[in-house]
Amino acid sequence: MTDVSEQAPAYAGLGQRRNLAILFADLSESTRLAESVEAEHYALMLAELRALYHQVVPKHGGQVIRIQGDGMLAIFGHPEAREDDGRRAVESALELHEAVRRMRPPAGWMQSLNLHSGIHAGLVLMHEGDEVRGRFELLGNAPNIAARLSDAARAGEILVSEETLGLHGHFFSMSERQSLQLRGRAAPLAAFAVTGRAAIGRRFEASVQRGLTPFIGRERELARLDAALDEALAARPHWLSLRAGAGVGKTRLTEEFLRRAAGRQCQVHRGYCEAYLSAEPLQPFLQMLAALTDMPEVRQASELPPKARLQALLEVLAAQALKVPQLLFIDDLQWADDATLQLLHRLMALAQQRALPLMLLTATRPRAPGDVIPVASDSEAAVLELHPFSDEEATQAVQQLLPRTDPFVAVEVQRHAGGNALFIEELCHALANEASGSAATPRRSNETQQPGNAWLSALVESRMSRLDAEHKAVLRAAAVIGNVIPAWLLQRLTGRGADDPAVLALAEQDFVFPDQRAGHLRFKHGITRDIVYEAIGLHERQQMHRRIAAELRANEAQVAAHELLAYHDGAAGDWANAFEHAQQAGDQALAVPSLDRAKKQYRAALAALEHLAGDDHYRLRWISVAYRFGMACVFDASRADLRVLQHAAELARGSEDAALIARAEYWLGYVSYALGEARDGLPHCERGLAAAERIADAGLVAQLRGTLGQLRAAAADYAPALTLLDEAILVQREQARRPGRLAVGLAYSLACRAQVLGDQGRFADAQVEFDEAMSLIRGSNHAVEASVQGWRAAVYLWQGRWTEAQAAAAEAHRIGGLVRSLFTFSMGHAAGAYGAWMAQLDPEALLKLQDATTWLAPRGGGLFSSLNHGWLAEVLEAHERPMAARRHVAQALRRGRRHDDWFGVAMACRAAARLALPHEASISARYLALARAAAQRRGAGHDLALTDLCEAEIAIARGQAATRWLDAAEGRFEQLDMAWHLAKARELRAKA
Template sequence: MKRPTFALMPDTSPSTAARGQRRLITMLFVDLSGSTGLAEWMEAEHYAELLAQLSALYEQVVPRHGGAVARIQGDGVLAIFGYPEVREDDGRRATEAALELHTLVRGLRPAGPLPEHFKGLTLHSGIHAGVVFVGEGDAVRGRYELIGNAPNIAARLAENARADEILVSQETLGLQSHYFETSARRQLHLRGRATPIGVYLVKGRSPLSRRFEASERRGLTPLQGRAAELSVLDQALSRAFAGATFWVAVRAGAGLGKTRLCEEFLLRVSDHACQVHRGHCESYLVAEPLQPWLQMLRGLEHYVGGPPELALALQAPPEERAERLLALFLALAAETAQLLFIDDLQWADDASLRLLHQLRDHAARRRLPVLLLTASRPALPGSYVLPTTSGADQLIELPPLPEPAAAVTVSRLLPQADPFVAAEVQRHAGGNPLFLEELCHAAAEATVAGERLGQAQPSAAWLATLIESRVERLPPEQADLVRIAAVIGTVVPTWLLTALTGIGERDAGVQALAEQDFLFPDREPGALRFKHGITRDVVYDSTGLHLRQQLHRRIAAQLRARGAETDNLHELLAYHDAAANEWPLAAQHAEAAGDQALASSALDRAKRQFRAALAALEFLPDTPERRRRWVNIAQRLGMACVFDASRDDLRVLRHAAELAQGLGDTGLIARTDYWLAYVGYALGEVRESLRYAQAAVSSAEACQDGALLAQLPGTVGQIHAAAAHYPEALAQFERAIQRQRERADKSRNRVGLAYSLCCKAYVLGDQGDFDGAHAAFAEALDAVADPGHAVQASIQGWRSAVLLWQGRWAEAREAAEISHRVGTQVRSMFTCAMGHAASAYAAWMLERAPEAPQQILDAIAWLAPRGGGLFSSFNHAWLAEICVEQGDMRCARHHIACALARARQQDWVGGAMAYRAAAKLAVMAGDKARARRCLDLAARAGARRGSGHEAAVTDWVRADLGLATAGQPTLEAAVQQLKRLGMTGFLSARAPALSGSAR
């Protein structure tokens, strides 16, 4: 394979003081505890002797664990692990080195007289990993100069450690924490760091030797997507039971679940008359020869009645162990079937591999029932790895999890995660179970912190080290190719890769990277894709900054030369120009990409691009023109936010309003206030939204902005409707619809017309005019022909709500499912979630679907991080009704309270239903007086909205429960009213547990 034409070289930018590299390094800071006091009472000669002893220990112990001493300063040391070679267990090596140093220092005795209070020497240490710039050192800076924030964090951890304590950041140790006894993870606030960091206090070494054992302690999720592989293993076991020796080798990259598959199989084997032995290999320096076989032997030490070969093997000197072990396992196989499992065979020593082959050959010749099962990683080209699968009778190449299995895994690890986060996790993990686990963990932490996954990508250094160590072991040409591809992106057009490197899709190096699970052909021809998005991110982050910028500039130049032939040209140029610090170009292309995404209803992409444009503008000179442009882009961001608003969006628009006020432009002020009103409305902030809308009307009239004045009645009507001010809302809708019909020749006006008609329809439906409502819905759907437009999700969502009010459950579920589907396609979380909840409630009313309550809870959870509350009283009222019917009084009370809390914020659509649920709870408790009061409140809540259907249902529930008093409708009259309104579905969906319960 020829070397890429743009080979990666160490960063030699003029701005860099010395040559060096950007590397992922694990840093160990060690200091002597109480050193100031020691220096005060010790003689200078004795203290110098102590420092010399410490220095000698540091120089001996750190290299023994694979590290390098970067700097010894006084009584402390900074040691680094992962330079010049990154190893996936660098975090473990640093921790092992710290433990040994602490032990040795406790054994030191200072020379000279000691004070009475002296309790012995101790160290305190901190360990952290991160990407740093490693440069050449000198006499002052030490052997290496480390530039970056990660060394500061490691130093702060050492500062916070008490005497004889070792603090390790969670992201450094990660899953390798099972090798140690640690405290529970705790959050630590470090000086100079805004957010707390998760840390472990390391107490000593753990008896656990495998990550799988630690996973078992935490609890395993059910195995997914490996039925075919388990079937192959079952067949192999059957062959062994029939008297044939058989070797099955499971091979896959790190994290794909080799050990989990084998352990799941071994659990099934426990039901058979078969003796199982387990062993594993380690890459760490303490691994002994014949390690997995000796582990199996030690597991047999207490085996009573074993063959004489057992005692011989236990007592054998090292040079005879292999021969004795072979005789032992052949003797055991002569008695009963044997299954031997060796994990991580890629790290086996020569003697272990030789014994494996000998056992297979001898047992096969004697036709003994032996099943050999091994798990290993594929060998990286150019690295010295023994052929761990040659000679196996069957090789199982473990692929990434298929999408359905990955989706189930994510749903178990991230219950109630919204579908957009779940999809992002799946896309980024590429079917790797280990990556799925880490990304789900990161997503959960981001949710707790009030962030989205995209804002808080996983920063686990242990995982980055695992990935980077694989890249480091590639031949240089392939490693360069991977890094160039990572700068291009997760999807790599082959023409662009060829333009940068001279290497084509069919090149042997590209094919080798596919075999090594890095790059593989995309579904679309002419492109490669990183199999795991997280791999791409790690490789990108570990590539030098200046080199990345050079590559980004070259990529942008190639894209511009390609021009219109490139899909998503503006989006790609916005990304590469920003990464190259070409801010004017980045802002231009991000703005254009946002406009394109908005036109195609790709709302998440539109928001992302508009935000990127705003970020790029911050690097340009602060001029009135730049501020005006900032405000204009923020207004278009508001347009993209309508269907998926968040508190962050509101903050951006408030800043835009401040800029508009500073510019003194009445037109800009009017339109910014308009979008503040709209986004606030989408978040359920009715009062504040109405204030902004009224301010927008005044400003629009002052500057005679006819287009905005045409839009404003619809927005004002929507806000009044959300607050249940229906007369005002309908008057505004009529004005808006008339103006929008006159301007319906433009796409934007048709969308505005459709939404105004939709809002008018749900108001009419709430008032009981179902015929008028459905006529308005039909016109709204006709106004926007595109079935995938975001407004279609809103129309179908409200149509579903009106059908639910009418008791037409099957039609309501169908409309809600359309709303959910379209909302998902355009990534509008509000319509996606509300459609999901409405569909679930319809399914409950139609067939008492058992999954309905959880689906509504999921919808609530999806919306919670965005801070939106618009019409969320619906969800809580539906859940309250279901919980009452299920007899779950505590759950019912909670959701009644949530629905009524929303009512206090002007969200009244679920208020009457919540009060009816409270009345039913009172009936169940035998408190008729309270039930009547709740029904009176339900009637008032419905009357507040002028809701004809709420009045009909409340009268029917009152009569059905036997709570009607003189002058109130009888049961027969209430039933007739439901029939007149076409609401007969309520009669067939009545809850049998409550019907007549108060009589």
């Protein structure tokens, strides 16, 4: 065992990774300028410009790395990382631009001088430089992007990427968000043109502008603040220090408290401290008093020397407290100057001496080991520690910021943010902008991911830079192990266990803390772990991953999961082992089942296999994994999955092996079916069936016939569908007799047959099929159980048995969540909502239907999505929202016209017919005809009966006779045992 903190890495000469803000600046029109003036005059101008570069950049904490001609490259964040390095780069650019505009142009040049600049932040690999490369050589994408932004900037313009500034952008006036396609970059880059400095002084105000994290929970903390204010109002002065790490929500909590306090009989003052050039002594108090400029004593105090000013300010505040109770709030006290801290103590002492009604509220961050504590600190204050959101609170915050996002992605946001309100806000903001290509979606995996906000990386790195070398070494080792850290493994790598002071110090600094599982630690925030990990050099990371994999294999007392070994082997570049373990991890996840984990592991196996492409068995192994991948996709398909299966089919065709071709075409057809693309899936399954028949594989023939039956059923070709399903069921019943196997295929075939029978109005027969299917899988919590329950819910809805439909839909929704099948999860949610709407006009039904449909939209909508559009069209029509209803009518009709899905078409057309009332009789008639045609195509008696009822409703609304339609509707309802609808028809007849 070796202590990693004592190692001298052999790869140190390869440079170090740093998160830097990079500024490129160039003189605009410099070529034409050089041609237009005398060389001596140009040289003098150039010398003055270069002097400005060297004067201005260091003032803002940056370093000039290289000057070439009239252009300059500067970095911010080395040797010390600061959370505001992006801001410093922009401030530097603004000052440079202003100074260059004031320069006297060379003789012979009649225009003013201007710079154009680009700023971008990100990870770079830094090497010592030379005369050619500058003080440092910077390798990576970040310098290139900054240079491209500078090239794209117009004369006098400063272009800065969105991820560089984040919420620090509130310090500046900026253009609208631009999406720039930079040369050499595939995806557009979100950027802004900085036009000047803004009046906003606090991050909270920027959050309000962009979309504030919802105020959730914090009841205990609010009660403590209210109690402190009660004490102060009773002339018992109180100082409360609110302490928490960056982003946990100090300012959000205080703003909520101050909003409530404003309604009480007290005067509220606000101020903040900052650690930048614009900071000045007594800054927060001067900000407070700036709002009291109508008071002569305030104007007089502001003109006094510093020492006298302090005493004068003290008297002003004390005098104010005699008139009305005072509440003073100071944010970011960790950056306060000594004078501010002295005034706080003297003000509190004076308030206590005179029994003044005054409350001091300060917000600050915890101190790190080694921090120099000022002589005057907030040590006299009562401390209120603010903790990150609980899981429930974090979930609420994500749901409010991203109300329509995929719920499984929302879970990943919560996991990645770890309860930190700022991280939740930033990840949700990134996801909201994902369509522009500027966001980074949290991954459902153990993979690392560099967050899309370089300023967040700077925030974390600035905290990390305050740790000593020992703590940093432990933190880096923990980051390489993963988000969850077995304590024994950390001990093996670093010589420091869970109770070691170095590890405990990381918990105090909000990095790593004990997990719920004994013997494990975990990163409090997944974002923090990713940033620390990415800051470790590639070769160092790989060496550590190799050591971790070796420890996992060697320690017999620890059963290493395949998933963990696959991750570390892959990160170490051991592709053969990574492939084997990822494949086995996928098999384990599929058996549980956990579909998203299975798909992720199979994708990892295929990625590892690409590094072994020269292997003779490459083709067979690739297709074998793709088969397993297809099994995971059936209940949770997305369009991205098709690319894997299409490649497998291409490899199979190249082999001319009928068995490989049959299975590859089978899975490609099946996943097309799962995506709701019946027309596209049919030819694949037909080719697969022909190949399976050539090799006389009875089991595969039965599978393919069953899938063809499902595809025919989806396209409403019921006669051939039933024939094919019956043939498949006959073989699958024989196979189901084998012990130890869950009869997944048979259960789903029976459910599909039940769906056809139910759509044809043979409800009793359909329930018999459902009962048999459920007898095979009930209680398994397998994805197929969710599918069967989802179809059962749909058939109950067709019959009007709302209570049973909601119960079945709830099971589909529950199991879909367990197995991480977004499709069954969403469809169960939607079917239950429609049942609740029909049963009791549930006011939440519309929102639930919209959510479920939105969740599936990025994947193409999925199997039978016309049902969602039909349900939504009907409910929106009832809510008198015609434009929205018509959009869903169009979506349902589009599904039918592709011959992929007819189930919701008639329902959508009936909603459109009702929307045409009362003056558009021809349009109404056309939609009713379409509804009837869609129902007749399927032989759907329930839809024909509902269309008759709709004809009757429209006729009555126009004052026309409806007896014919009511007679037809009642007859069908009675025949089909649709009791609820029959009662509605009779009520309508009575009213008519």
